[in-house]
Amino acid sequence: MTNIFLDTLAGKLHATPPIWLMRQAGRYLPEYRAVRAQAGDFLSLCYSPKLATEVTLQAIRRFDFDAAILFSDILVVPHACGIAVSFVEGEGPKLEKLSQDQLLQPFDIQKLAPVYEAVSNIRAGLSSEKALIGFSGAPWTLMTYIAAGSGGDKQAAALNWLHQNPTTFHLNMDMLCEAIAQHCMAQIEAGAQTIQLFDSWAHALNEHDLLTCSVEPIRNIISKIHSKYPDIPVIIFPRGIAFENLKLFYTIGAQGISIGDSIQYSEIYAEKPQNIIFQGNLKPEILLENHNAIQEHVKIILNDNKNIPFIFNLGHGILPITPIENVHILIDAVRRGV
Numbered sequence: 482m483t484n485i486f487l488d489t490l491a492g493k494l495h496a497t498p499p500i501w502l503m504r505q506a507g508r509y510l511p512e513y514r515a516v517r518a519q520a521g522d523f524l525s526l527c528y529s530p531k532l533a534t535e536v537t538l539q540a541i542r543r544f545d546f547d548a549a550i551l552f553s554d555i556l557v558v559p560h561a562c563g564i565a566v567s568f569v570e571g572e573g574p575k576l577e578k579l580s581q582d583q584l585l586q587p588f589d590i591q592k593l594a595p596v597y598e599a600v601s602n603i604r605a606g607l608s609s610e611k612a613l614i615g616f617s618g619a620p621w622t623l624m625t626y627i628a629a630g631s632g633g634d635k636q637a638a639a640l641n642w643l644h645q646n647p648t649t650f651h652l653n654m655d656m657l658c659e660a661i662a663q664h665c666m667a668q669i670e671a672g673a674q675t676i677q678l679f680d681s682w683a684h685a686l687n688e689h690d691l692l693t694c695s696v697e698p699i700r701n702i703i704s705k706i707h708s709k710y711p712d713i714p715v716i717i718f719p720r721g722i723a724f725e726n727l728k729l730f731y732t733i734g735a736q737g738i739s740i741g742d743s744i745q746y747s748e749i750y751a752e753k754p755q756n757i758i759f760q761g762n763l764k765p766e767i768l769l770e771n772h773n774a775i776q777e778h779v780k781i782i783l784n785d786n787k788n789i790p791f792i793f794n795l796g797h798g799i800l801p802i803t804p805i806e807n808v809h810i811l812i813d814a815v816r817r818g819v
Contacts, residue, residue, distance in 0.1 A: 486548045486612035486792065487674060490714040490736050490758050494790045498783075499547035500815050501614075502808070503739075504798030505540040506552045509805065512539050523568035524560075527553050533599040538606050543805075544812055548612040548675075549603060551668065553596050555618030555679060558660050559585070559627055561592040578630035578638075581646040585627075585653050588660035590667060597671040604672030615673030617664050619680035619702075619717075620657040621694040624650070636685040643690065651693075658698050662705035669710050676706065677716040677739070684721030691726055695719060700733035707734060716760060720797065724748045731757060741796035746785035753789075760792035763811075768795075768803045772810045779814040 486499040507513055516536050520526035527533060537552040556574055560566040563586030565577035579585070604613050621639070628638035643650045665676045683695045703715050716737035719730060724744050731738075731754040740749070740761040749759060767778045782793065793815050799808075813819075 482608065482610040484547075484610050484612055484674075487714070489790045489792055490675060490716075492756065492758065492790055494788065497816050497818060498786065498791055498793045499612075500793040500812060501546040501548040501550065502540075502795050502799050503550075505544070505546060505550065506536045507799060508801035509799060509803045509808075510539060510543070512536075512543075523554070524566065527557060528595045530595050530598040530602055533596070534602040534606060537599070537603045541607065541611060544808060546611075546812075548614050549607055550614040550616060550677070551596070551600055551603065551673065553599070553616070555616075555623065555681075556626060557593055557596060558588070558617060558657065558664055559623055561589045561664075562586050562656065562660055563589075564627060573632045574626065576626055576630050579627055579653070581642050582649055584649060585656045585660075588656070588663060590663055593664065593667070597667050600668050600671035600673055612674050613672055614675050614677055614716075615665060615668030616677040616679060617661045619678050619683075619695060620654045620661065620698040621683065621686065622679060622681045623657055623661075624654060624694075625682045625685070627653070636682050640685070640690075643694065654694065654698055658701045658705075662702045665702070665706055666709055669706070669713055673713075675714045675716060675737075677718060677737075678702065680717070680719045683719035688726060688729075691719075691722070692729060696729050696733060699730070699735075703734040728754075737792065739794060743796075746782070750785075750789065758790055758792065759786075760794045762796040763794070765795050765797055765800050765803070768799065768807045768811060770807075772807070775807060775810050776814045776819050779811065780819060783815070783818060 485495045489499050513536050516532055520532050533552045537549050541549050556566050567575050569575055625636045625639040628642050678699055680695050686694055714736035716739055717735045718739035721741055737758045737760055742762050742764040
């Protein structure tokens with residue numbers, strides 16, 4: 482059976498593009514909410530191979546997406562580097578903050594053994610035409626959480642650390658690069674067929690810092706992955722950056738780049754790089770609109786990518802208030818070419 486997701490990443494054109502959605506396993510699904518309640522807390526859900534497998538496969542069963550993405554969290558990497566992590570209902574993640582003179586502990590890969598067991602179980606539960614995506618947060622995004630001790634739009638602590646004590650900042654970034662590469666390769670060994678690296682706070686960096694804190698660290702990670710697994714494609718998501726800065730990522734070894742709704746395909750294809758497949762970029766809020774509006778936005782994106790291999794996705798994660806019926810409308814429109 483043809484795996485059109487992996488085919489597309491390899492540059493092959495299909496009659497309709499593959500589709501999956503960021504956060505496709507999540508709170509908009511009643512079956513997810515039931516399992517989440519059963520787990521007790523979010524981190525326990527991430528570390529339960531049985532439950533993580535179940536919530537990953539729920540979206541495939543309901544929507545028949547072309548790819549599944551491991552249900553986990555980007556903060557399992559700092560957690561395995563000795564950082565205390567918890568999730569407070571209604572407030573999000575809380576982390577033990579490092580001071581600017583502190584270093585992370587060495588990455589304890591055994592701490593994440595349940596995650597890799599889940600990857601293996603998910604792969605066993607998928608048919609061959611469905612791809613399995615592993616993932617990690619990128620070093621800069623993880624450092625924003627570690628420096629601030631929480632999530633949200635709080636990059637100031639990481640930026641202050643970067644500029645006030647760059648030596649320990651970059652030592653920690655180097656440790657995260659190694660930890661992320663090990664984490665990604667362990668997912669590949671367990672059955673992941675591609676890796677997506679999320680740099681969710683890339684847009685908080687100026688061009689110089691973007692090069693040193695996002696572009697070069699991600700290049701380092703991809704190089705480590707490809708030194709052992711040269712045939713595994715890597716997708717990067719430098720969220721929210723401008724098109725001119727997006728071009729900085731073209732030569733770092735990624736096979737795919739996920740883009741948000743602030744970047745237009747017309748900009749990209751005016752000077753399209755060779756051998757890069759783009760993914761995106763429907764605004765998640767569109768899925769809250771009426772069916773005609775959803776179909777019209779799908780039509781625009783399909784026309785922008787006519788006769789060009791690409792992966793249909795959102796510009797960010799699906800919103801928890803998204804009506805399930807609207808996801809069906811989206812998928813039907815993509816697959817009918819409407």
